[in-house]
Amino acid sequence: MLDRFATFLDRHHKILLTTHENPDGDGVGAAIALAAHLKGSGKEARIVVTPGLPENLRFLDPLGWVEAFEPGGAHQELAAWPDAWLLIDASEPHRMGILFQAFEKTLADRACLDHHLKDAPAGFDAEFTDPTASASTELVYDLVRPRLGGDLPPVMAQALYAGLVSDTGNFRHSNSTPKVHHAAADLIAQGVHPARTFNALYQTATPAKLKLFGRAVAGIQLRDGGRFAYVSVTRADLAACGATHEDLDELVEEPRRLKGVEVAALFSETEDGRAKVSLRSRERVDVNAVCKQFGGGGHRLASGAKASLPLETFIFQVEAAVLGQIRLNIV
Ligand SMILES: [Mn+2]
Secondary structure (H helix, E strand, O other), X not given: OHHHHHHHHHOOOEEEEEEXXXXXXXXXXXXXXXXXXXXXXXXXXXXXXXXXOOHHHHXXXXXXXXXXXXXXXXXXXXXXXXXXXXXXXXXXXXXXXHHHHHHHHOOOEEEEEEOOEOOOOXXXXXXXXXXXXXXXXXXXXXXXXXXXXXXXXXXXXXXXXXXXXXXXXXXXXOOOOHHHHHHHHHHHHOOOOHHHHHHHHHOOOOHHHHHHHXXXXXXXXXXXXXXXXXXXXXXXHHHHHOXXXXXXXXXXHHHHOXXXXXXXXXXXXXXXXXXXXXXXXXXXXXXXXXXXOOOOEEOOOEEEEEXXXXXXXXXXXXXXXXXXXXXXXXX
């Protein structure tokens, strides 16, 4: 797959790198590392994200490569710029959010690079996916490492390491393979600081975020004898704490800490009033199967979905699906 991907990159010269909306450390890390590689190979590469680069990922972009999408302003002509448009860390065009408007119009070759479990991606001219990879940054690492040998540019090493940390939950999740640890060791040997990376990524809470976590955890719900635990957050909860949607990051880890929990969930209202769920499975329950019932997806142990339903209705429906899946997977 990576040879095909390398050939695809070789054939193009102005490459636009994008990731899913509300970009995470893996999507951004992969984009920055790949941009460093492409620029180093004499190509033009740009990174455009929406709605912008989260505060805790700014340290990955010391050269200011990442552009926040401005459809009416600077990016009115974005569709015409690239000869290849790459979606990283997702394989469904609509995951790009409002960037999709420009994606739809572009005459560039459209491709995706992803490690999520999906049925065959549609809406692309080429797809480069490997669900056995732990992170998109692992795919980029595998692409660039044999080609660069020796020293990696510091920006690239830092971006790759941060992406691996993000998608493995700091090497705690089931995707923390020997291969990921070998890559991480190599990146540390290249000069990346693990503790500084962890601090920059995670030790960034505001009082508003901690208040939101407290409020959500105080309302924790347990079902099925404690095998399913969830918290939920409405827009009113966010407002009451002075918190933003970015503050929801990692909240799903709280119900997951309970002993005996097989599936943990975070339900929330999106900015546009839809209902959203993030599901995490300890080990045995396939939460991807649950999310697929609602048009979402991800991985077997970490998955999500959105629906145009009132939050309470969505919680009710997802809860039924989770309990059904628990019954199916745990004898
Ligand atoms: Mn990822």
